[in-house]
Amino acid sequence: MTRVENAPAVDLQDERLLAPKTLGDSVRAAVRRVRDGDLGMLPVFGGIIVIWTVFQLLNRTFLSSTNLVNLSFDIVPVGFLALGIVCVLLVGQIDLSVGSVSGVSAAITAMVMVQYGQPTWIAIAAAVAAGSVIGWVYGQGFNRFAVPSFVMTLAGLLAFLGVQLWLLRGQNAVNLPYDSNLVQFAQLWFVPAWLAYVFAVLAAAGVFAAGWIGARTRRAAGLSAVSMRLLVMRSALILAALVFAVYYLNRTRGVAWMFMLFVAFVLVMHYVLSRTKFGRSVYAVGGNPEAARRAGINVKRVYSWVFVLCSTFAAIGGVLAAARLAAATQSTGTGDVNLNAIAAAVIGGTSLFGGRGSAFSALLGILVIQSISSGLTLLNLDSSYRFMVTGAVLVVAVALDSFARRSRQAHGRG
Structure with missing residues (x-):
């Protein structure tokens, strides 16, 4: 049996495999995973x-x-x-x-x-x-x-x-x-305060880079991928959390x-x-x-x-x-x-x-x-x-x- 021409990718035929495009998609996907026991x-x-x-x-x-x-x-x-x-x-x-x-x-x-x-x-x-x-x-x-x-x-x-x-x-x-x-x-x-902030930025950048590479790979394979806006939003939230953690720990001895x-x-x-x-x-x-x-x-x-x-x-x-x-x-x-x-x-x-x-x-x-x-x-x-x-x-x-x-x-x- 040959593959039907222009048929949608496998992940587009099953909502459980779809990559989220927006924050709302991410929330709905998370709720669905929890409901299914994941x-x-x-x-x-x-x-x-x-x-x-x-x-x-x-x-x-x-x-x-x-x-x-x-x-x-x-x-x-x-x-x-x-x-x-x-x-x-x-x-x-x-x-x-x-x-x-x-x-x-x-x-x-x-x-x-x-x-x-x-x-x-x-x-x-x-x-x-x-x-x-x-x-x-x-x-x-x-x-x-x-x-x-x-x-x-x-x-x-x-x-x-x-x-x-x-x-x-x-x-x-x-x-x-x-x-x-x-x-x-x-x-x-302890890590110097300035270096701790650098590590926080690098960590957030690493999350963004990993997501971007993964999205590019999926698109090259004809699969759905996370949107750039969602990647930026996710990385920004992680960066904000890490910067706040570093700031708070640095109020005394530091990281x-x-x-x-x-x-x-x-x-x-x-x-x-x-x-x-x-x-x-x-x-x-x-x-x-x-x-x-x-x-x-x-x-x-x-x-x-x-x-x-x-x-x-x-x-x-x-x-x-x-x-x-x-x-x-x-x-x-x-x-x-x-x-x-x-x-x-x-x-x-x-x-x-x-x-x-x-x-x-x-x-x-x-x-x-x-x-x-x-x-x-x-x-x-x-x-x-x-x-x-x-x-x-x-x-x-x-x-x-x-x-x-x-x-x-x-x-x-x-």
């Missing part, structure tokens, strides 16, 4: 607004510039762990050992810097390399020996906790040199370099997952491993890489946690760190069923969790309330994910 980031944005509003009403200092700067520091170490968890959840797997891996990397950093007197960059490289090797071992165990990721990483949680204690040699803590660049970076280094590092990694991973062949393979494997294999994707290689990425990000988080405290302790990476990382990824919108989510899930999810912790601390409430509230938010997030999944299937969105 909630996207809407629940987590709504949750952040509710949480911030409630805590601001209860304590007027919650949304102060000083507290938000502290919050931007606090989200980074566990945020890196959550970014790694996003990667493994996207392929339908789990890593329960990210906390222990971060503890080992913190211990390695401290031992190399303090006990062996090596430069900071060597300590960081050794810690991150150790995390990558751990991820590679997980990948081999999962691919070659078919050990379930739950069991394998649970064993790693226990084993690497022991390695962490062994590395510290019975010491409760190993203090890092306070004048080292690593500690200064995690506590005192922390450590927070900028985390944002940079989130943006890089967003590009990798959404714009590269590897990223498409990750989503394909998470959606249906057998279908991905039949499509020619090396499924085992994808599994190996996501485990490596997860453990590598956990190691980076451990290094930054040690730098933030200026010490590596026996409790680094223990307690609720594992659960907070996993909860952040899920609350941020990454599906436990695999195949759905984004790198921004880590940023938004950990922002929710740390906002709860910060707000309850300002109210002088103990950690028991934080555990209960975080648990309740996690249950709601998983329930929404399950409901949205059934709704998408009912409406043919997969």
Whole structure:
């Protein structure tokens, strides 16, 4: 059967695939996606607004510039762990050992810097390399020996906790040199005000450029594309929001370099997952491993890489946690760190069923969790309330994910 001459493009025959032309089209498309169960980031944005509003009403200092700067520091170490968890959840797997891996990397950093007197960059490289090797071992165990990721990483949680204690040699803590660049970076280094505004402008320009390139590509293929006016409006709104955020944080100390590092990694991973062949393979494997294999994707290689990425990000988080405290302790990476990382990824919108989510899930999810912790601390409430509230938010997030999944299937969105 030949294609009918001058027939409309495929996306013009299905309103769900049409690119919005105006702001009204964007709103109607968003409402339609929500109605069909494609909630996207809407629940987590709504949750952040509710949480911030409630805590601001209860304590007027919650949304102060000083507290938000502290919050931007606090989200980074566990945020890196959550970014790694996003990667493994996207392929339908789990890593329960990210906390222990971060503890080992913190211990390695401290031992190399303090006990062996090596430069900071060597300590960081050794810690991150150790995390990558751990991820590679997980990948081999999962691919070659078919050990379930739950069991394998649970064993790693226990084993690497022991390695962490062994590395510290019975010491409760190993203090890092306070004048080292690593500690200064995690506590005192801030982006100059003018440069922060430059970053805001570049970010908005990047959003516009990506949208313009995508629209041009779609038009060249004969598909509908976003209008230039809508692209400009969207970029202008993002620019206004970023400029205001920079202005508000600069009222006290400013934008922390450590927070900028985390944002940079989130943006890089967003590009990798959404714009590269590897990223498409990750989503394909998470959606249906057998279908991905039949499509020619090396499924085992994808599994190996996501485990490596997860453990590598956990190691980076451990290094930054040690730098933030200026010490590596026996409790680094223990307690609720594992659960907070996993909860952040899920609350941020990454599906436990695999195949759905984004790198921004880590940023938004950990922002929710740390906002709860910060707000309850300002109210002088103990950690028991934080555990209960975080648990309740996690249950709601998983329930929404399950409901949205059934709704998408009912409406043919997969």
